[in-house]
Amino acid sequence: MAEAVLGRVGGPAFDVRSAGTHPGAVNPLTLRALSEIGIDWSARTFKVVGEFLDEPFDYVITVCDQAREACPVFPGGRVRLPLGFRGPGAAPAAPGTDDQRLAVFRRVRDEISAQMAPFAERAGRVEPHEDAASLPDA
Numbered sequence: 001m002a003e004a005v006l007g008r009v010g011g012p013a014f015d016v017r018s019a020g021t022h023p024g025a026v027n028p029l030t031l032r033a034l035s036e037i038g039i040d041w042s043a044r045t046f047k048v049v050g051e052f053l054d055e056p057f058d059y060v061i062t063v064c065d066q067a068r069e070a071c072p073v074f075p076g077g078r079v080r081l082p083l084g085f086r087g088p089g090a091a092p093a094a095p096g097t098d099d100q101r102l103a104v105f106r107r108v109r110d111e112i113s114a115q116m117a118p119f120a121e122r123a124g125r126v127e128p129h130e131d132a133a134s135l136p137d138a
Contacts, residue, residue: 001033001109005034006116010120017055033102055074059081
């Protein structure tokens with residue numbers, strides 16, 4: 001979700017890529033939650049974090065504590081930014097009916113959206129070599 005949202009709010013100024021720590025398919029509820037805000041992610045495939053280890057990145061963003069702990073060090077990553085959303089990794093395992101589970105995906109989507117837009121604005125003005133702590137509200 002973070003890749004989709006940041007790609008949308010950051011526009012062409014951002015080359016956004018994402019990957020997970022555990023291979024799997026993109027969850028249909030992720031696709032549904034994104035489609036509700038006008039993002040068609042149906043053609044995307046799940047990527048594994050190891051695919052990107054040799055690539056240079058200005059920012060390496062982790063979206064939850066589990067991802068932060070499991071994420072390898074990217075030698076080309078200039079700033080590592082743990083955003084700590086409430087449970088995006090747990091959303092696929094959310095209990096309940098499809099409607100209840102979709103509500104969890106919507107919450108996660110909205111939390112990601114609330115942080116990605118300000119990050120994209122700040123990152124466009126901050127030199128990538130600066131420490132992530134210098135980004136306000138990071």
